[in-house]
Amino acid sequence: MILPWHQSAFLELRKMIDQNHLPHALLITGVEKIGKFELAEQLIQTLLCKNDSCGECSYCRAIKKDNPRELLDHSTLIRRSHYPNLIYCCSELNESGALSKEIRVDQVRAFCESLGKTAEELQIGLIFYANQMNMNAANSLLKTLEEPRDNTLIILLAHNSSALPATILSRCQTVHISPTYSEESVKWLSQNIDKTTQDDFDAIQLLESAHGIPFKAVEDLQGDYFFQYLNWQNLLLEIALNPSKATETEIFDGNELQVLSCLQQLVTEGIRLKTIKHEGAQLELNKIITKTATSHLFKLLDDIGRAISMSQTTVNIKLLLDNILIVWSHITHLKKYPIIINSQDLRLYF
Numbered sequence: 001m002i003l004p005w006h007q008s009a010f011l012e013l014r015k016m017i018d019q020n021h022l023p024h025a026l027l028i029t030g031v032e033k034i035g036k037f038e039l040a041e042q043l044i045q046t047l048l049c050k051n052d053s054c055g056e057c058s059y060c061r062a063i064k065k066d067n068p069r070e071l072l073d074h075s076t077l078i079r080r081s082h083y084p085n086l087i088y089c090c091s092e093l094n095e096s097g098a099l100s101k102e103i104r105v106d107q108v109r110a111f112c113e114s115l116g117k118t119a120e121e122l123q124i125g126l127i128f129y130a131n132q133m134n135m136n137a138a139n140s141l142l143k144t145l146e147e148p149r150d151n152t153l154i155i156l157l158a159h160n161s162s163a164l165p166a167t168i169l170s171r172c173q174t175v176h177i178s179p180t181y182s183e184e185s186v187k188w189l190s191q192n193i194d195k196t197t198q199d200d201f202d203a204i205q206l207l208e209s210a211h212g213i214p215f216k217a218v219e220d221l222q223g224d225y226f227f228q229y230l231n232w233q234n235l236l237l238e239i240a241l242n243p244s245k246a247t248e249t250e251i252f253d254g255n256e257l258q259v260l261s262c263l264q265q266l267v268t269e270g271i272r273l274k275t276i277k278h279e280g281a282q283l284e285l286n287k288i289i290t291k292t293a294t295s296h297l298f299k300l301l302d303d304i305g306r307a308i309s310m311s312q313t314t315v316n317i318k319l320l321l322d323n324i325l326i327v328w329s330h331i332t333h334l335k336k337y338p339i340i341i342n343s344q345d346l347r348l349y350f
């Protein structure tokens with residue numbers, strides 16, 4: 001079954017197959033847990049199965065037997081699928097049992113050699129976390145990509161294409177999977193959360209808290225992340241309506257980045273509701289946006305985005321969040337939007 005948020009990416013692939021334009025190398029990108037492997041698996045099944053991904057034939061069964069999680073636990077150069085002409089390659093476990101951050105040249109060489117052997121049927125090679133190939137590994141793969149063989153498909157999976165060398169990128173056709181908030185995805189999510197919790201949760205809110213990544217939403221619900229997220233969200237809403245609450249933010253400590261993302265989501269939703277002139281399910285958010293100028297919400301969204309990207313640097317993230325929260329706590333009655341200077345000394349100019 002094609003996952004609802006894979007539909008448009010799959011349609012692109014389907015078109016390539018139907019028009020006989022499937023490239024020799026394909027790159028599937030998308031954020032972590034968006035289901036890049038599942039899309040690749042669907043593609044492989046579509047290519048091999050004579051009966052519309054029936055799930056019953058020897059090809060479909062062989063591919064379904066390949067458990068990628070299990071694959072990641074094994075320390076081997078490359079791994080052959082239950083379908084003999086399909087090969088997987090990913091980083092190995094290192095001596096301490098953790099997954100190495102690197103795909104080495106000997107792995108890629110073994111991978112390319114196996115693909116090089118002639119076979120009558122389609123040969124497929126799949127590289128997980130292709131951005132983890134070290135320079136030598138990437139160069140070795142490039143040689144194979146430069147002399148593509150007939151009847152061979154190499155699929156690379158990576159979170160984003162910018163992490164791959166330009167030389168590799170230029171040889172690949174890219175298909176991207178985007179995060180989703182569509183009705184079909186929300187429906188999929190409600191069907192995939194535990195029956196007992198179904199009544200307690202709004203699947204839309206759950207998907208929003210997981211940034212539009214349905215598999216992450218399911219996982220979040222298994223831990224206590226979603227509950228924490230709801231607590232942050234409630235406090236953020238209170239702060240905008242009652243600025244004195246801005247001093248009671250202990251629950252944000254240590255979670256600054258996640259709280260910034262949570263606020264980003266709230267402000268984005270606020271702008272959306274204000275633009276379509278609709279009331280949302282959260283009464284507090286409705287109150288906040290009625291009293292707030294749209295331009296201020298856009299400026300705040302920019303500042304949050306900047307704060308999130310700055311958090312990757314050495315800047316003190318707690319101060320970043322504090323400054324954003326000062327603006328947020330005044331957002332409903334701001335006359336002029338302040339300039340937040342996020343340099344080494346963080347200052348706020350009203």
Ligand SMILES: [Zn+2]
Pocket residue numbers: 049050051052053054055056057058059060061
């Ligand atoms: Zn089949």
